[in-house]
Amino acid sequence: MSAQPHPAPPTAPAVSEDDIAAFVVERFLPGVDAAELDAEYDLLATAVIDSLGVLRIAEWLADRYRIVVPDTELTSRNFRSVGAIRSTAERAAAGEGHV
Amino acid sequence: MATSVEMGIVATGTSFGEQRGVAETAGAYVPDPEVVGALGYRTYHRVADGDTATDLAAEAAREALANADLDIVDIDLIVVGHSDVPEYLGWDSSAAVARALGAYGTPTVLCTQVCAAWSVALDHAAGAMALSADTGTVLVVLVNAASEAHTNRMDFNGAIASDGAVAAVLRRGHPRLRRLSSAHFTNPEYADFFRIEFGGSAAPVPPAGRDNLHADPMVGIFRHFDRDPGRFQAFMKEISGRIADVVDQALSRAGKDRTQLARLIYLNDNQQAIREAADAVGLPIERTNAELARELGHMGAADQLICLRRHIEDGEVAPGDLVALVGVAAPGMHWFCTLIEV
CATH class of the missing domain: 3.40.47.10 (Thiolase/Chalcone synthase)
Structure with a gap:
């Protein structure tokens, strides 16, 4: 019996910071140009997002990228900037559990 | 039938831990002190190492008694509300506060429903007065000393936990600061x-x-x-x-x-x-x-x-x-x- 090649493992979707910024601006910063939102802009210290915002972003990541952020990763610090959201999503996509 | 009694606050006393600046100290508790700063607090209080919630409570109670010109023997009931982790499990801090005040034989009650304890304590005082004509003067003591071994005071459900106590002497029929x-x-x-x-x-x-x-x-x-x-x-x-x-x-x-x-x-x-x-x-x-x-x-x-x-x-x-x-x-x-x- 000849060996069949293994199917390539599914690759984690690339999470775009531009895409995250567009969602954050649309949902939490109406009137702001997404291009002006720096990836490290602190969304927590400036009260742009709160606990409800964390859930909305997690829901969006699941809808948009099929990435389910584990419950234990749903901490506000993991969503404090566009860059942090991307890192959180990538860890979740890679199956890593902890911050 | 009357369901409540008229009671008012005769005098109060307070005690606090050391006052500390949020901006100066938050970094010792959390990696992102700027997030804590956004909550709006400027300062908080932290009890000195070695001091306890009982110490804070007793200090506030002594001040309240002094302001009311009363001695502990004039108190018919002591109600203590303690909203953080007590010094010991299986322990009654209301009795510990009574001991610190030199009480003997005065009934004490402990309310442990965290931040609700003040309301429960006041209701209990009113209830005790309604149940017994012998209960005319009640000392209510409310204390919070955050246990930093159990909770992070800078990451406390959206607030900064702070250490302080207040005591109030309540008397049946007192016309000021009436609980309605x-x-x-x-x-x-x-x-x-x-x-x-x-x-x-x-x-x-x-x-x-x-x-x-x-x-x-x-x-x-x-x-x-x-x-x-x-x-x-x-x-x-x-x-x-x-x-x-x-x-x-x-x-x-x-x-x-x-x-x-x-x-x-x-x-x-x-x-x-x-x-x-x-x-x-x-x-x-x-x-x-x-x-x-x-x-x-x-x-x-x-x-x-x-x-x-x-x-x-x-x-x-x-x-x-x-x-x-x-x-x-x-x-x-x-x-x-x-x-x-x-």
Whole structure:
């Protein structure tokens, strides 16, 4: 019996910071140009997002990228900037559990 | 049949831990002190190492007794509300406070419903007076000393936990600072919210790699609502809605309405939360304890009576003013209001 090649493992979707910024601006910063939102802009210290915002972003990541952020990763610090959201999503996509 | 007695606050006393600046010290507690700064607190209080909640409570009680020109033997009942982790498990800090005050034979009661303990304590005092003509003078002591081994005071459910105590001498028939009525609502669906995860009988010791200081209570809350933003948002609305409900119920029981309310004293929460509470009741934030909260921090069950005293000292309330002491407590969750006529 000849060996069949293994199917390539599914690759984690690339999470775009531009895409995250567009969602954050649309949902939490109406009137702001997404291009002006720096990836490290602190969304927590400036009260742009709160606990409800964390859930909305997690829901969006699941809808948009099929990435389910584990419950234990749903901490506000993991969503404090566009860059942090991307890192959180990538860890979740890679199956890593902890911050 | 009468269901309540008239009682008023004769005198109060307070004690605090050392006052510390948030900006100067938050970095020792959290990796992102700027987030803590956004809560709106300027300072908080921290009890000196080695000092205990009992020490704070007894100091406040001594001051209240002195201000009332009373001795401990004049007190018919001591009610202690303790809103953080006690010094020991299986221990009654109300008896410890009584001992520190030199009481002997005076009955004591301990209220442990965290930030709700002040309302429960005042209700218990009123109830005891209603049940027995022999109970005419009650000492209520409320204390909070955050156990930094169990909770991170800078990451305390959206507030900064602070250490302080207040004591009030209440007397039947006293015409000032009269407790008119109270109201209380409990939604037990949220009984597990914001609990301290490890150290109780269900989980005496944390599993490897976990501890109370790094257990984010929001994770359990998100799970409870199946991570559904809509359900979570409804919960947030419930918090404000029930604040309005208990205020209206307490007002109704006293034969009053919101137009007669001079001030709302909420728990010393973050500025946004106090603003939402004020909005729920229809008062401007200037007629709340928002500015005091910035300075005091969240002193658990002691918040409301400390702020009442401060508002009186600062001339922000006057005799005859109607003040609503209001709080939300978790675990519970409880919503409660006590109406005081200054």
